[in-house]
Amino acid sequence: MTFLQFDKTQKQIKKAVKDFIKGEFKKEVINDLVETYSFPEDIWRKAGEIGLIGLNFPEEYSGQGMGTFESVLVAEALCRGDSSVGACLSQAGYGAGLILRYGSEAQKVDWLPMVAEGEALSSMAFTEPGIGSDLELSTTSAVKQGDQWVINGTKSFVMNGGPLSGFYIVLCRTDPDASSTAKAFSSILVEAGHEGIGVSDVGSRLGRRLMPLSDVTFKQVKVPLGNLIGKENKGLEQVKTCLNEIRILAAAQALGIAQGAFDRSLGHVKQREQFGRKLADFQVTRQKLAEMATKIEASRLLTYQAAWQFENNQRGDEKQSAMAKLHACRTAVEVCDESIQLLGGYGYMQEYEVERYFRDAKVAEIFDGTQIVQKNIIADELV
Amino acid sequence: MTFLQFDKTQKQIKKAVKDFIKGEFKKEVINDLVETYSFPEDIWRKAGEIGLIGLNFPEEYSGQGMGTFESVLVAEALCRGDSSVGACLSQAGYGAGLILRYGSEAQKVDWLPMVAEGEALSSMAFTEPGIGSDLELSTTSAVKQGDQWVINGTKSFVMNGGPLSGFYIVLCRTDPDASSTAKAFSSILVEAGHEGIGVSDVGSRLGRRLMPLSDVTFKQVKVPLGNLIGKENKGLEQVKTCLNEIRILAAAQALGIAQGAFDRSLGHVKQREQFGRKLADFQVTRQKLAEMATKIEASRLLTYQAAWQFENNQRGDEKQSAMAKLHACRTAVEVCDESIQLLGGYGYMQEYEVERYFRDAKVAEIFDGTQIVQKNIIADELV
Amino acid sequence: METTATPEFKQLHSNVRKLVKETLNPIFEKVEKEAKIPEHIADKFRRLGLFGMSIPRQYGGLGLSTIEEMSLIEEMTYTNACFRSRVGTNNSIGSMGIVFDGTNRQKEQYLPRIASGEWTTSFALTEPNAGSDASGIITTAELDGDHWVLNGNKIFITNADTARLFTTIAVTDEKKRARGGVTAFLVERGTPGFSIGPTDLKMGFKGSHTCELVFKDCRVPKENVIGGMEMVGQGFKTAMRVLDKGRLVAGACALGASQKIMDISIVHLKKNLASEKSRDALQAAQFVLADMATQIFAARQMLYHSARLKDEGKNITNEAAMVKVFLTETASRVADSAMDILGEEGCLTKNQVEILLRDVRLYRIYEGTSEIQRTIISRNLLKN
Amino acid sequence: METTATPEFKQLHSNVRKLVKETLNPIFEKVEKEAKIPEHIADKFRRLGLFGMSIPRQYGGLGLSTIEEMSLIEEMTYTNACFRSRVGTNNSIGSMGIVFDGTNRQKEQYLPRIASGEWTTSFALTEPNAGSDASGIITTAELDGDHWVLNGNKIFITNADTARLFTTIAVTDEKKRARGGVTAFLVERGTPGFSIGPTDLKMGFKGSHTCELVFKDCRVPKENVIGGMEMVGQGFKTAMRVLDKGRLVAGACALGASQKIMDISIVHLKKNLASEKSRDALQAAQFVLADMATQIFAARQMLYHSARLKDEGKNITNEAAMVKVFLTETASRVADSAMDILGEEGCLTKNQVEILLRDVRLYRIYEGTSEIQRTIISRNLLKN
Numbered sequence A, B: 001m002t003f004l005q006f007d008k009t010q011k012q013i014k015k016a017v018k019d020f021i022k023g024e025f026k027k028e029v030i031n032d033l034v035e036t037y038s039f040p041e042d043i044w045r046k047a048g049e050i051g052l053i054g055l056n057f058p059e060e061y062s063g064q065g066m067g068t069f070e071s072v073l074v075a076e077a078l079c080r081g082d083s084s085v086g087a088c089l090s091q092a093g094y095g096a097g098l099i100l101r102y103g104s105e106a107q108k109v110d111w112l113p114m115v116a117e118g119e120a121l122s123s124m125a126f127t128e129p130g131i132g133s134d135l136e137l138s139t140t141s142a143v144k145q146g147d148q149w150v151i152n153g154t155k156s157f158v159m160n161g162g163p164l165s166g167f168y169i170v171l172c173r174t175d176p177d178a179s180s181t182a183k184a185f186s187s188i189l190v191e192a193g194h195e196g197i198g199v200s201d202v203g204s205r206l207g208r209r210l211m212p213l214s215d216v217t218f219k220q221v222k223v224p225l226g227n228l229i230g231k232e233n234k235g236l237e238q239v240k241t242c243l244n245e246i247r248i249l250a251a252a253q254a255l256g257i258a259q260g261a262f263d264r265s266l267g268h269v270k271q272r273e274q275f276g277r278k279l280a281d282f283q284v285t286r287q288k289l290a291e292m293a294t295k296i297e298a299s300r301l302l303t304y305q306a307a308w309q310f311e312n313n314q315r316g317d318e319k320q321s322a323m324a325k326l327h328a329c330r331t332a333v334e335v336c337d338e339s340i341q342l343l344g345g346y347g348y349m350q351e352y353e354v355e356r357y358f359r360d361a362k363v364a365e366i367f368d369g370t371q372i373v374q375k376n377i378i379a380d381e382l383v
Numbered sequence C, D: 001m002e003t004t005a006t007p008e009f010k011q012l013h014s015n016v017r018k019l020v021k022e023t024l025n026p027i028f029e030k031v032e033k034e035a036k037i038p039e040h041i042a043d044k045f046r047r048l049g050l051f052g053m054s055i056p057r058q059y060g061g062l063g064l065s066t067i068e069e070m071s072l073i074e075e076m077t078y079t080n081a082c083f084r085s086r087v088g089t090n091n092s093i094g095s096m097g098i099v100f101d102g103t104n105r106q107k108e109q110y111l112p113r114i115a116s117g118e119w120t121t122s123f124a125l126t127e128p129n130a131g132s133d134a135s136g137i138i139t140t141a142e143l144d145g146d147h148w149v150l151n152g153n154k155i156f157i158t159n160a161d162t163a164r165l166f167t168t169i170a171v172t173d174e175k176k177r178a179r180g181g182v183t184a185f186l187v188e189r190g191t192p193g194f195s196i197g198p199t200d201l202k203m204g205f206k207g208s209h210t211c212e213l214v215f216k217d218c219r220v221p222k223e224n225v226i227g228g229m230e231m232v233g234q235g236f237k238t239a240m241r242v243l244d245k246g247r248l249v250a251g252a253c254a255l256g257a258s259q260k261i262m263d264i265s266i267v268h269l270k271k272n273l274a275s276e277k278s279r280d281a282l283q284a285a286q287f288v289l290a291d292m293a294t295q296i297f298a299a300r301q302m303l304y305h306s307a308r309l310k311d312e313g314k315n316i317t318n319e320a321a322m323v324k325v326f327l328t329e330t331a332s333r334v335a336d337s338a339m340d341i342l343g344e345e346g347c348l349t350k351n352q353v354e355i356l357l358r359d360v361r362l363y364r365i366y367e368g369t370s371e372i373q374r375t376i377i378s379r380n381l382l383k384n
Helices: A008-024 A027-035 A041-049 A068-081 A083-091 A094-102 A105-116 A235-271 A283-312 A318-348 A354-366 A371-382 B008-024 B027-036 B041-049 B068-081 B083-091 B094-102 B105-116 B235-271 B283-312 B318-348 B354-366 B371-382 C007-034 C039-048 C066-076 C081-091 C096-101 C104-116 C235-274 C279-311 C317-347 C353-364 C370-382 D007-034 D039-048 D066-076 D081-091 D096-101 D104-116 D235-274 D279-311 D317-347 D353-364 D370-382
Strands: A121-125 A141-145 A148-159 A165-173 A185-191 A197-201 A213-224 B121-125 B141-145 B148-159 B165-173 B185-191 B197-201 B213-224 C121-124 C140-144 C147-158 C165-171 C182-188 C194-199 C210-221 D121-124 D140-144 D147-158 D165-171 D182-188 D194-199 D210-221
Touching: A008 A041, A008 A068, A027 A083, A041 A083, A068 A083, A068 A235, A068 A283, A083 A235, A083 A354, A094 A105, A094 A121, A094 A165, A094 A185, A094 A235, A105 A121, A105 A165, A148 A165, A148 A185, A165 A235, A185 A213, A185 A235, A235 A283, A235 A318, A235 A354, A283 A318, A283 B283, A283 B318, A283 B371, A283 C279, A318 A354, A318 A371, A318 B283, A318 D353, A354 D317, A354 D353, A371 B283, A371 D279, B008 B041, B008 B068, B027 B083, B041 B083, B068 B083, B068 B235, B068 B283, B083 B235, B083 B354, B094 B105, B094 B121, B094 B165, B094 B185, B094 B235, B105 B121, B105 B165, B148 B165, B148 B185, B165 B235, B185 B213, B185 B235, B235 B283, B235 B318, B235 B354, B283 B318, B283 D279, B318 B354, B318 B371, B318 C147, B318 C353, B354 C317, B354 C353, B371 C279, C007 C039, C007 C066, C007 C081, C007 C353, C039 C081, C066 C081, C066 C235, C066 C279, C081 C121, C081 C147, C081 C235, C081 C353, C096 C104, C096 C182, C096 C235, C121 C147, C140 C165, C147 C165, C147 C182, C165 C210, C165 C235, C182 C210, C182 C235, C235 C279, C235 C317, C235 C353, C235 D370, C279 C317, C279 D279, C279 D317, C279 D370, C317 C353, C317 C370, C317 D279, C370 D235, C370 D279, D007 D039, D007 D066, D007 D081, D007 D353, D039 D081, D066 D081, D066 D235, D066 D279, D081 D121, D081 D147, D081 D235, D081 D353, D096 D104, D096 D182, D096 D235, D121 D147, D140 D165, D147 D165, D147 D182, D165 D210, D165 D235, D182 D210, D182 D235, D235 D279, D235 D317, D235 D353, D279 D317, D317 D353, D317 D370
Parallel strands: A121 A165, B121 B165, C121 C165, D121 D165
Antiparallel strands: A121 A148, A141 A148, A141 A165, A148 A213, A165 A185, A197 A213, B121 B148, B141 B148, B141 B165, B148 B213, B165 B185, B197 B213, C140 C147, C147 C210, C165 C182, C194 C210, D140 D147, D147 D210, D165 D182, D194 D210
């Protein structure tokens, strides 16, 4: 029996990310980004240069030929280093998942290197106003006209949209007469900059403030038929498989956020005094640290297990992915909340970062399916 | 990278325990035991015969030559089968841990086969009235007189004491002048039946009702000097190492209890109806099942990881063991509590077993160190 | 206790507190072990009028206000829960059907005997597939001349072993069910065709018994329909009103137990603080205690505020549901965390918390589970 | 609101509710975005007397009872938290030192200006290494002729950017500290040697500002010791009384926010229930709502019961600590679970819950963290 042993490559990756964070995650730089709500463009391009984006793309497409597990390690480490910048870098390549898995050779050649090298962000345009995780209620349509798809509709909460985006993968209703919603949708690649695309920022929000987040409208947007990803009317299944992986990566981000907040509060309580004693000397402080560390450890194991399952099964284990997302995000929210408390008044100040970790954690929990949604997924497998 | 794969032997063991439970854990038999507060003597002897006790003893002492990890798998499976009987069988050999690890060849030859074959129970006599987990406050003394130790004192919450017990491992103060408590204690093997030993049942209790649980007094009890386990005045360290392993086994029991309660409630909600629908069809029921399953999965991973660490380090990782105990026991209490709720009125009835699982879970959480104690241990490693 | 209480009530309250301290508490574990309330204790309850706390004075009860009744229940449950349970059905589910909807004749015939404690009563709603909903009830009643003929089984019926009178809910119109097809009957012990099963083996509440009831062509006179023949089909409403009343009671019981558990924990913690153990190592336990106290404080204010509203004539369906869910869950949380303070000693039955932990678990289940309460609460919040 | 309220207060209460609904709520997000309360809003507060709710009538305040004050605060926080915060220091930590312990001259000189809102006030206790304990205070005051000379730094001081008067706590006897060595001073803005740092960047409460204060050989006249020279060394007691008073206020603020969050969640859930989504898929969200409502109900009863006790002249140190810990933690729990109902939309600032979630987080930290409250509660329970 063996249990969770990292191989040499994985150790190297962990080291590389650590070095990258040390070199590039400068507090002044990040403070500036946070104050101006700006995407960490320079850091992103550098991450692309050294291969931290699209780690799981094959080498011929500028990737590292690795798997979900390694992507998890990188996402965890980046978000531990900084919850907001880490999220931007980890999610830069999410939208390419469908191309990687179902796309044509031409689509791969066109886009995967761009994403991996930090030349373009990838965007997923799945959900729509008011439907949350119920993607089968989507109404955006794509209709064939000659050799083109004509797309109309509005997608909401689209990440990575706007000037840096290379393309959108849009979930479109392509068979309005389908007998079941499972056969009604296709995913279609829409290059950014097409006429008819309207991108409007969703505005001020709780967390993930550095990442572009927009409502995107498609008005008579025309793309070649060849922009279909994989098979026609298989879109919902494709998207669901990708979301399964994304849940694991979201868990990894949450795990890193939790660990990063823990690092900061541990450092704080070892240094600060109250009533003439170090905070770390109070039993109640110690009990909190122990609870936090236990939750983080459990989240780590659930996340790694889900990643391992995803790599070793074709589609992964939906239950395990949802468990990882549920547990790691809850852990992140609770650990960050407790970190604010451990820092006291300082915890409420932006300078001490844990409040930002908390906000990013809470958004991570809500996006890609709330707790209720994750539990629904788990229960569907259990019962 | 690999993650938690069982080898062939482990799979065989899991199968063997499953068969054993199917054959020996008869509901009528267990009901009788529960009603009469009786130790499952027949089942225990049979478990000894097929090698489920002392699994981690070397083969020359009638063991299976396996490790902590396999003991964990067995404890989990047995407690899943029945929370009370499972606990009795899993703990039958706990007291032999000190002999196995520190005992002389003669002690091993004398006692390990007896324990492994289900001929004698092993008892640990560590804590004392009012001191809880603070073993360094023990006052039971052992004084050398000629070629004998003379032992005086009272030990409380001693498991496996009484007629079936082969021996007690007694933590005794052997150097009253020691500069530190770390050097003041020795562990001494006292054969059951020695003159001066008084065993009195602690009386009715919340859970673990089938297991003998007693206060044991030692009045001028005389044993040969050779009954010292390992080195003189190293008792506290020895005991702490063994408790580290016991925490992992306690976690495994709690894990099994949680899983057993989950099995029963899942079966119930799939069968029972309310408001004309299966309970399992209500979203709220499903959400609860998902939460329970997630906690169980996290506990399983923490427990397996701690076991794996214990096998691969000399002393194990105290933090990981405490995390496993903390998390698995809390999970067991919460899952069993929720199981009672899912069964409603039936859940409150003894016949449906989950109330007993709950009581056994709560005792598992309190014994071998409460939540507060486990968190103290974890924090000591963290800070 | 309210400062506005009458001198009469203050005296009663003080008598009950004295009884609990001097008579009931000393036999706390004995009741658990022997699994019954001694008859001389029931006699004391009778003399104090405690079987009829909520029954109108004109029928021999004490006619207490809701606040007064809750206040006494809180006192009575500051010990083994089964004492209060002995008088529980007569004050609540076993009598309220008659009080709310009974005919004058039924009131005159039964209430005095219930109030005096001469007769113990029970309430028979639950069936193997029916908790608080009417849809699963299988027990039927068919009219045959001057009698209704009952067939079916009821389970988990509190005080059934000693009760003389059973408010029994049965289906009289299979199609209408909750909408006019369910009827409440008064069934006396000894009615031919009505038998009572053995005492259930439960997790706790050992001194209070529940049993199965079996109706096999059991003939009940027409006049035993609660409220008379014009109330045929209205039994589900009666049952729901009866359960409504029980919610505050369950809360008060849970509150008394919570307070008892906390006070035992305080004694233990003080002992530890005075011992040679390090005070620093008890900070966590002290925080556990602070959280217990805070929840109990919240619980108490919810209960008495709701009782006051009820005495003012307000509809408190929603408040009562919130009281039940919060107070009964608080009791479980308090019992659970008391064990962190008490450690291994807390697991022993001689430490009363062990008994209370098992007892309070019932409150979250009976007379409408926590899930039913949450359904009621959210429905009220979301209605227009 | 209490049914026994005076007509005068009922009118005020109704005016405040109207103001919140018609004037404050429409600029909820504007206050967040522009990070300030517009002056014309402060003027409205002045006209209603809201800067002097808790200041005695003889000094131009409204002289409200505790219940009345809490009731108004609950109303005022049923919107962006910063509106209430604008008048907060004047009603609480910024003025209470004078009200409790000030000399007549200090009261006459300052309270009318505070009550009218002409002057805004602040309270300066917290330092980099000192929260609610005296042991870490480094700011010192030394007597030099007719003046005290202050040196040191204070942090996170609410309303410091606009305040004219600062109740400042400093060490006057290094050896005695909390036992007679800490003194409370009234320091006016503009006093030489006293400067105010830039506005802190915080998680929330954007429309309410905190700053650092720097005292560098700042000379304060002898008569500015709160209570006069005989109160030298008594400042820690004054500070603790001031914080005591703030606990119920923090609870009331948290309650107003909790109610607002719940009401927004109800609107959202009703919309979902009316949409094409399956009602079955919303059962979990409904249970989340039920738990919010139950906690808020508990919270409200705790607050007003404690306020009533205070108005009756009781010592409510323990109750106030329980109110603070329960109500402020309830607000965080309510905000956290509201997100389960609101989903992604809840993360947007235009949905006000996003703002409230960040704002209520402060209540568990300021004026005595939850941990300080738990220490107070358990100490009270365990003392003999």
